[in-house]
Amino acid sequence: MPVRVRVPTPLRRFTAGSGEVSAVGDSIRDVIEDxxxxxxxxxxxLLDESGELRRxxxxxxxxxxxxxxxxxxSRVKDGDDVSIVPAIAGGK
Amino acid sequence: MATTFPSCQRSPAENNKETVPVERARGVLDLIGNTPLLEVRRLTEGLLNPGVRVFAKLEGFNPGGSVKDRPALRMAQEGLRTGELRPGKVIVDSTSGNTGIALAMVGVALGYPVELVMAANASRERMRIIEAFGAKVILSDPLEGSDGAILLCREIIERAPDRYFKPDQYNNEFNAMAHFETTGPEIWRQTEGRVTHFVAGIGTGGTVMGTGRYLKSQNPGVKIIAVEPDDPMHGLEGLKHMASSIVPGIYHEEELDAKIPVSTEDAYDMVYALGQTEGLLVGQSAGAAMVVALRLARSLKEGCVVVLFADFGDKYLSTNLWIGWQSWRRERLDQVLRKWNAFSNAII
Incomplete structure (x- = not known):
């Protein structure tokens, strides 16, 4: 069973508008690659040029x-919930 | 028995006299505006042509700590004038922070309760400050960003439309009017009419629209440059990526001379650079604006660039702005200054 990934609004242009997608992998890095x-x-x-999580x-x-x-x-297992959240809310 | 201090007491006759010197504010709202203009000299040393100067308008000196005190007050005043804001009403709006702080402060000063909807990932300091003013914070889904807060706020009002006064900073022309009436004239006066370029970030668009309109009314040659994040996924609290956002009704892009994108990493680097050169700790939107101001200034043969720093940085100490800053050293300055070179093409 894959992990569930929640996608924030600014990234949904990559997921055909979907706020939740599936991915597989043993670690967060694997999940991002998938x-x-x-x-x-x-x-x-999500990652900078050196492969680290953007600040x-x-x-x-x-x-x-x-x-x-x-x-x-970080290790992930089947059925885990992964949420990608922008550090800020945007707008004033 | 409580000790009394006769010198602090007024006699009945004195109550009718002006006893407070004019240079002292009689209420917190009197402290809004008239913020200082600081020349950015150390950061720009050796980088600009002799006829170019850069000044920062330090909006963090407003009593609520940001530029947003100006529109919050002006929108509330207009509400009182029209009667939309009257006893029994609650001030409500969606905000990721600075406008919330400003509205909460103005609400206290005017005697109105305030409720604010913000995404749960807005900075903790800003939520605490708002709560310290006695306002109620309602959290919206952090994955939906500020647009999610806007939509939730609409739902709340629809449930009890008579209960609320919504300043609606995204669509209230008195947001921009506050800057037309105060920020613009202040900059004009402080530069003795010599300002040639005005640079500010876009959140609602109120600052850049209102200030820009005033400056152009005094000198149509003044260039107005807006700053926005370079991608919908960004870390510049307070700024909006217009192409992917609900476009504010008060934002009229055709009035701008240019709109320049800035990466979150560049803005963060500029925040660190300003701290270690000018002794100014600013927020990330100010960092973004300064990146554009510096690059613009390096492109000019002569000019007077005014860049608006919307707030100071103390409200962001718990945020991602400070992840990794410990590794930032003064030596990095030369590297980032090379990155922020003059614009290669004439943007304006």
């Missing part, structure tokens, strides 16, 4: 910020 395969363009929005992107694994877990190496 997302890129299924929805080209997503990886560049203004937060990813939550089952509600926990992966920066407080094992970052991109």
């Amino acid at each position: 997302l890129e395969h299924r929805h080209p363009g997503l990886r560049e929005r 203004f992107v937060n990813i939550y694994l089952n509600g926990d910020d992966i920066r407080f877990l094992d970052r991109l190496s």
Whole structure:
């Protein structure tokens, strides 16, 4: 069973408008690679040139910020919830 | 028995006299506006032609801490004038922070309760400040961003339309009017009419529209340059990527001379650079505006560039702005300054 990935509005242009997609992988980094395969363009929005999580992107694994877990190496298992959340809300 | 201080007490006769010196504010609303203009000298040292100067309008000096005090007050005043805001009404709006703080402050000063809808990923400091003013915070889905807050706010009002006064900063022309009446004239006066370029970020568009209109009314040659995030997925709190957002009704792009995109990384680097060169800790939207102001200034042979810094940075200390900043050193400045070179083509 794949993991469920919640996608924020600014990235839904890569997922045909869908706010929730599936992906597979053993780690967050794997999940992002699989997302890129299924929805080209997503990886560049999440990772910088050195392959690290962009500073203004937060990813939550089952509600926990992966920066407080094992970052991109955080392990995922079938059925996990992954949420991509922009660091800010935009607009004033 | 409580100690009293006779010198602080007024006699009945004194109550009718003007006892407060004019230079002292009589209420917090009197402190809005008249913010200082600071020349950005250290950061730009050696980078500009001799006839070019850059000044920052420091809106963080407003009592609520941001440029948004101006439209919040003006929109509330207009509501009172028309009767849309009257006793029994609650001020409500959607905001990711600064307007919320401003409305909460204005609400206290005018005696009206305030409720604010914001995405749950707005900075914690801003939520706390709003709550400290006694306003109610209603959180919307963080995945939906500010547009989600706008939609939730609409739903709340539809449930009880008679209960609320919504300043509606995205569509209220008195948002831009506040800047036409105050920010623009202040800049004109502070530069003695020498301003040639005005640079500001786009959130609702109110600042750049209203200030721009005033400056152009004084000198049609003044160029108005708006700054926006380079991508819908960004980390520039307060700014909107127009092409992917609900476009505010008060935003009229045709009035701008240019609209320049800035990456989140560049804006963050500029925040760090300003801290370590000018001794100014600003918010990320100010960082973004300064990136454009610097690149613009480097493109000019002569000119007086005014860039608006919407707020200071102390409200963002818990945000992603400060992830990784410890590794930022002064030595990085040369590297980033090379990145922010003159615009290669004549944008204006």
